[in-house]
Amino acid sequence: MSSEVVTLRPEVETITAEAVIIGAGPCGLFQVFELGLLGINAHLVDSLATPGGQCTELYPEKPIYDIPALPVCGAQELVDRLMQQIHPFNAPLHLGQEVSELKKKDDGRFFLRTAAGTTFDAGAVVIAAGVGSFQPRRIGLEGAEAYEGSGIHYRIKSAGDFHGRHLVIFGGGDSALDWTNELAHRAASLTLVHRRPDFRAAPASVARMRELVAAGKMKFIEGLAHALHSVEGALRGVHVKGSDGTVHQLQADALLAFFGLHPKLGPIAEWGLELEKKALKVDTEKFQTSVPGIFAIGDINTYPGKKKLILSGFHEAALAAFAIQHHLYPQKKQFLQYTTTSPIMHKRLGVPD
Numbered sequence: 001m002s003s004e005v006v007t008l009r010p011e012v013e014t015i016t017a018e019a020v021i022i023g024a025g026p027c028g029l030f031q032v033f034e035l036g037l038l039g040i041n042a043h044l045v046d047s048l049a050t051p052g053g054q055c056t057e058l059y060p061e062k063p064i065y066d067i068p069a070l071p072v073c074g075a076q077e078l079v080d081r082l083m084q085q086i087h088p089f090n091a092p093l094h095l096g097q098e099v100s101e102l103k104k105k106d107d108g109r110f111f112l113r114t115a116a117g118t119t120f121d122a123g124a125v126v127i128a129a130g131v132g133s134f135q136p137r138r139i140g141l142e143g144a145e146a147y148e149g150s151g152i153h154y155r156i157k158s159a160g161d162f163h164g165r166h167l168v169i170f171g172g173g174d175s176a177l178d179w180t181n182e183l184a185h186r187a188a189s190l191t192l193v194h195r196r197p198d199f200r201a202a203p204a205s206v207a208r209m210r211e212l213v214a215a216g217k218m219k220f221i222e223g224l225a226h227a228l229h230s231v232e233g234a235l236r237g238v239h240v241k242g243s244d245g246t247v248h249q250l251q252a253d254a255l256l257a258f259f260g261l262h263p264k265l266g267p268i269a270e271w272g273l274e275l276e277k278k279a280l281k282v283d284t285e286k287f288q289t290s291v292p293g294i295f296a297i298g299d300i301n302t303y304p305g306k307k308k309l310i311l312s313g314f315h316e317a318a319l320a321a322f323a324i325q326h327h328l329y330p331q332k333k334q335f336l337q338y339t340t341t342s343p344i345m346h347k348r349l350g351v352p353d
């Protein structure tokens with residue numbers, strides 16, 4: 001990542017910002033650029049640990065063919081290019097933090113709080129939250145919630161936490177296989193459970209896992225999580241029902257489940273903004289929501305003729321930037337300047353004249 005200031009931990013002090021962008025998908029990233037060209041600094045917040053939104057989470061290796069002037073561009077490549085393009089603006093990125101609260105203050109500015117506790121005092125807000133914040137799909141066993149974060153994990157912050165432990169890993173994608181291969185030598189025991197014999201993960205990772213099974217370093221069971229086993233409130237294991245109907249009783253002090261992510265509109269629905277079919281209603285001049293000063297671009301918004309395309313989100317970001325400039329500095333005269341010829345834009349972009 002060619003970034004900027006990246007924080008994965010909450011800031012203690014309230015951050016004063018000209019603009020806060022909620023969502024670091026392609027449209028949120030391009031919003032940083034369009035605001036930066038106008039001399040407006042933005043902070044960017046995303047609930048995921050990496051920028052890129054759907055492009056990075058759902059289809060990083062797929063080619064995109066409808067980005068102007070790029071006949072073909074990988075989805076992750078597009079995100080990398082956007083990160084490079086916004087680099088001159090040094091926008092702080094607050095990752096791994098869902099924005100849970102957004103309120104208009106009496107002075108007309110906005111208060112935002114993330115679930116991790118970071119707070120902002122912002123002059124304007126852009127919601128570029130796509131299809132919502134991505135949440136891990138849960139294991140769905142009775143009583144599982146009580147162990148979330150202690151015995152049941154959907155994300156790994158530090159691999160060291162799982163060394164020397166009895167692990168059961170669920171899933172058949174890249175995360176499940178990567179962590180299986182990484183932890184097989186370091187766990188007290190490790191079993192991988194997947195509902196099918198074929199995997200979505202990279203073939204090389206699957207081959208490595210099969211080698212580890214053949215070498216007796218770990219087990220693989222084709223089956224489904226069936227029930228938790230706990231003793232006096234402590235997680236001791238999990239019962240797994242194999243595809244042949246056999247129930248396996250596995251000793252475990254940690255279950256790692258990687259069933260992928262699903263988007264959830266989440267807290268945005270509670271911020272008092274006008275919604276239509278789970279999308280934020282905006283006008284097509286400013287891309288402003290029903291609350292002046294709060295703008296919405298990309299997949300999260302709706303207006304007559306809306307098409308959920310990256311290209312549309314980029315256009316929306318450009319017009320929203322001018323509207324935000326007017327919202328923040330109503331006295332300021334607005335000029336349309338070309339990046340080709342504008343000395344002030346060159347300065348902001350770090351381009352020598």
Ligand SMILES: Cc1cc2nc3c(=O)[nH]c(=O)nc-3n(C[C@H](O)[C@H](O)[C@H](O)COP(=O)(O)OP(=O)(O)OC[C@H]3O[C@@H](n4cnc5c(N)ncnc54)[C@H](O)[C@@H]3O)c2cc1C
Binds near residue numbers: 311
């Ligand atoms: C398989 C697939 C292929 C596609 N191919 C194309 C294509 O070829 N061309 C094209 O134009 N489009 C394509 N799309 C659609 C394109 O990916 C979306 O239009 C685009 O990602 C929308 O960008 P966005 O920035 O609006 O939202 P997203 O990419 O969804 O990013 C939104 C971000 O906001 C974050 N977020 C949400 N809520 C919060 C919150 N409360 N707090 C903090 N963060 C939050 C999310 O975690 C996410 O990272 C494709 C989509 C898919 C699934």
